[in-house]
Amino acid sequence: MPLPAIGRRTVLGATAAAAPAVLGLSSPASAAPKPPRKPRLLPGGGDLGPNVLVFDPSTPGIQSRLDEVFRQQESAQFGTGRYALLFKPGTYHGLNAQLGFYTSIAGLGLSPDDTTINGDVTVDAGWFNGNATQNFWRSAENLALVPANGTNRWAVAQAAPFRRMHVRGGLNLSPTGYGWASGGYIADSRVDGQVGPYSQQQWYTRDSAIGSWLNGVWNMVFSGVEGAPAQSFPNPPYTTLDTTPVSREKPFLYVDGSQFRVFLPAKRTNARGVTWGSGTPRGTSLPLSQFYVAKPGVSAATLNQALAQGLHLLLTPGIYHLDRAVEVNRANTVVLGLGYATLVPDNGVTALRVADVDGVRLAGFLIDAGPVNSATLLEVGPRGASRDHSANPTTVQDVFVRIGGAGAGKATTSMVVNSRHTIVDHTWVWRADHGDGVGWDTNRADYGIVVNGDDVLCTGLFVEHFNKYDVQWYGQRGRTIFFQNEKAYDAPNQAAIQNGPVKGYAAYKVGDDVTAHEGWGLGSYCYYNVDPTIVQHSGFAAPNRPGVRFHDLLVVSLGGNGQYEHVINDTGAPTSGTSTTPSTVVSYP
Numbered sequence: 012m013p014l015p016a017i018g019r020r021t022v023l024g025a026t027a028a029a030a031p032a033v034l035g036l037s038s039p040a041s042a043a044p045k046p047p048r049k050p051r052l053l054p055g056g057g058d059l060g061p062n063v064l065v066f067d068p069s070t071p072g073i074q075s076r077l078d079e080v081f082r083q084q085e086s087a088q089f090g091t092g093r094y095a096l097l098f099k100p101g102t103y104h105g106l107n108a109q110l111g112f113y114t115s116i117a118g119l120g121l122s123p124d125d126t127t128i129n130g131d132v133t134v135d136a137g138w139f140n141g142n143a144t145q146n147f148w149r150s151a152e153n154l155a156l157v158p159a160n161g162t163n164r165w166a167v168a169q170a171a172p173f174r175r176m177h178v179r180g181g182l183n184l185s186p187t188g189y190g191w192a193s194g195g196y197i198a199d200s201r202v203d204g205q206v207g208p209y210s211q212q213q214w215y216t217r218d219s220a221i222g223s224w225l226n227g228v229w230n231m232v233f234s235g236v237e238g239a240p241a242q243s244f245p246n247p248p249y250t251t252l253d254t255t256p257v258s259r260e261k262p263f264l265y266v267d268g269s270q271f272r273v274f275l276p277a278k279r280t281n282a283r284g285v286t287w288g289s290g291t292p293r294g295t296s297l298p299l300s301q302f303y304v305a306k307p308g309v310s311a312a313t314l315n316q317a318l319a320q321g322l323h324l325l326l327t328p329g330i331y332h333l334d335r336a337v338e339v340n341r342a343n344t345v346v347l348g349l350g351y352a353t354l355v356p357d358n359g360v361t362a363l364r365v366a367d368v369d370g371v372r373l374a375g376f377l378i379d380a381g382p383v384n385s386a387t388l389l390e391v392g393p394r395g396a397s398r399d400h401s402a403n404p405t406t407v408q409d410v411f412v413r414i415g416g417a418g419a420g421k422a423t424t425s426m427v428v429n430s431r432h433t434i435v436d437h438t439w440v441w442r443a444d445h446g447d448g449v450g451w452d453t454n455r456a457d458y459g460i461v462v463n464g465d466d467v468l469c470t471g472l473f474v475e476h477f478n479k480y481d482v483q484w485y486g487q488r489g490r491t492i493f494f495q496n497e498k499a500y501d502a503p504n505q506a507a508i509q510n511g512p513v514k515g516y517a518a519y520k521v522g523d524d525v526t527a528h529e530g531w532g533l534g535s536y537c538y539y540n541v542d543p544t545i546v547q548h549s550g551f552a553a554p555n556r557p558g559v560r561f562h563d564l565l566v567v568s569l570g571g572n573g574q575y576e577h578v579i580n581d582t583g584a585p586t587s588g589t590s591t592t593p594s595t596v597v598s599y600p
Contacts, residue, residue, distance in 0.1 A: 060329070062095065065097045065119075068101035085109070089416055096116040103128045104129045107133055110134050115350050121291060124177055124287075126154050134167050143191060163178055166192055167195050169194065169473045177200065192212070195215075196471050197217070198216070199217075202220070205222055214232070217471065230534040230563075248565075250493075256490065259436075265296075275295050304325045307328075318339060323346070328352055330353045331353065337364070338366075355380075359384055365392060366392070369398075370404070373405070377412075380422040384423060405434070407433065408436045411441070428462045428486075431466050435467070451501050457478045469491040470492045473494075487526060493532045496518040496550070520552045525554060529559075536567040537567075539573030540572050549575060549579055549583070562597070567594075571589035
C-alpha cells in the first residue's frame with residue numbers, strides 16, 4: 012500500500028467571494044446594527060491523520076508497513092515526511108522497527124510493559140557509511156522490548172530521545188562496526204542488561220534503572236539512575252548525581268478502551284528510578300476531546316482560537332507554517348507534538364509564546380526558523396516574568412529548534428526562558444552546519460538559549476554552532492545537568508568571532524551579576540574547519556564567586572581544528588595538537 016502523501020494542506024475557513032457592493036442604496040433607518048458574530052467553537056478530538064499509523068497485535072502486514080516508512084525516511088535528513096508509529100497494548104512477535112528521520116515509535120499503554128515487542132526498535136547508520144553522528148530527529152517511547160539477539164541497537168546522535176522504555180536485555184548505543192556516534196538521551200527507562208555506549212562521545216541518562224554501564228568516551232552524565240557507575244570524572248568520565256532535583260516526565264498518548272487520552276505525569280523532587288515500576292503511574296489524564304487535533308495546513312489564527320476557547324493542542328505529524336505566534340496564555344495548557352510535527356514562522360514572527368502562567372507543558376515538536384529573521388523562535392514567559400511557579404513549573408521537553416539545514420533560516424535568539432522555575436528537559440538547539448541554507452551569514456543566529464528567569468533547571472541541554480554565545484544565563488539559582496556543545500564550524504577567521512578583548516564567545520556564559528548558579532557535566536568542542544588557526548579563550552565564562560559552581564567541565568579540539576586556551580575563564584589547560592584529548596576541570600572555583 013503506498014504511503015499517504017505528505018504536506019497536503021487543508022484550507023480552513025474558506026468562504027464564498029463577497030457579493031459586489033450596490034451603490035446608492037442604504038438600509039432602513041430602523042434597522043438595528045447586527046451584533047458581532049461569535050467565532051465558531053472548534054471541536055475537540057478528532058482523527059490523528061494519515062501519518063499516524065496505529066497497530067494492534069491482529070493488524071496484518073505490520074512489518075511491511077514499518078519497512079515502507081523506513082525506506083522513505085532512512086536518509087531523508089531534511090525531507091518533509093513525518094510519522095508516528097503507535098502500538099496498542101498487547102504482544103507483538105518478530106518485529107524489527109527500523110527508525111529513520113522524523114519517525115517516532117510509541118506504545119499506547121499506561122506502562123511500557125503493557126506493550127511488548129518481541130524484536131527490536133533499531134537505529135543504525137548504514138545510510139551514512141556507518142557514521143551515526145547525523146542520526147537526528149527520531150524517538151522511542153513507552154514500549155517493552157525483548158531484543159531478538161539479547162541486545163537492542165540504538166545508535167543515535169542529538170534529538171533522539173529514548174523515554175519510558177523497558178529493554179529486557181541489553182542496549183547498544185553504537186552503530187554496526189562501532190563507527191562514530193554522538194548522542195544522546197535516556198529518561199524514565201529500565202534496561203535489564205548492560206548499556207554499551209562504545210564510541211558514543213557523550214550521553215545523559217536521567218531517572219532510570221540499568222543493569223550496568225560499559226564505558227565512557229568524553230562525558231557520561233547520570234542523575235537519579237539506579238545502577239549508574241560511581242562518580243569518577245575525568246577517568247572514567249562519569250558524572251553521577253544520586254537524584255534529579257526536580258523532574259516531570261513528558262506527556263504521552265495512550266488508549267483507554269477505545270478512546271485516546273493524554274497522560275500527564277506528576278512532578279517529582281529528588282527523583283530516582285522510573286515512574287512506572289508498579290501500579291498506575293502518578294499523574295492525571297485528559298480525554299482527547301479536550302484537545303484540538305491539528306493537521307498541517309491549519310492557520311496560526313485557528314490554533315490560537317482553539318487555545319483561547321480552552322482546548323489543548325495535539326499537533327499531528329507534518330509541517331505547520333505560521334504567520335503569527337501561537338499564543339499559550341492559559342495555565343496547565345498542553346501542546347504535544349506527534350512524529351516531529353514542525354512549526355515554521357514564515358515572516359519573522361516568534362513561532363510560540365507562553366504567558367507567565369503555571370504548568371504549561373510543551374513537548375515533542377520541532378521549530379524551524381523561516382527565511383525572514385525572527386527575533387526569537389520560542390519564548391517561555393514574557394520579559395520581566397516574576398511569578399513563583401515552583402509548585403507547578405512549565406516544562407519544555409523534546410522541543411527542538413533548528414536554524415538552516417532544511418532551507419534558509421535566521422533567528423537572532425532561538426529560545427528565551429523568562430518564566431521562573433521552568434524545566435527544560437532535553438532540547439537540541441541547532442544552527443545547522445550542513446544541509447541547505449548554511450553559511451556564516453546565510454543562517455545567521457547569534458544566540459542559542461537565553462535564560463532570564465530565576466530558578467530554571469535544564470536537564471539534557473544540547474546547543475550548537477551559534478555565531479556568538481550558545482547559552483547566556485542571567486537568572487539566579489539556575490542549574491544545568493549535562494551540556495553538550497560545538498562552537499560554530501564555519502567562522503571565517505579570528506576577527507569574525509572576536510568578542511571585544513576576548514578571543515571568541517564562550518559556549519556557556521553566566522551573567523556577571525549572577526550570584527548563584529551550578530552545573531554538572533558540561534562539555535564544549537571546537538572544530539573550526541574553515542580556519543583551523545582560530546583560538547577560543549575558553550568554553551565557559553562565569554563570575555568567580557563562591558555561589559557560582561561547576562563540576563566536571565571539559566573542552567575538546569576536534570582533530571586540532573582550533574584551540575581552547577582554557578576550560579573556564581582563565582582556569583584549565585589549553586587543548587593542544589590533533590589528539591582530540593579533552594582538557595578538564597573537575598571543580599570550579
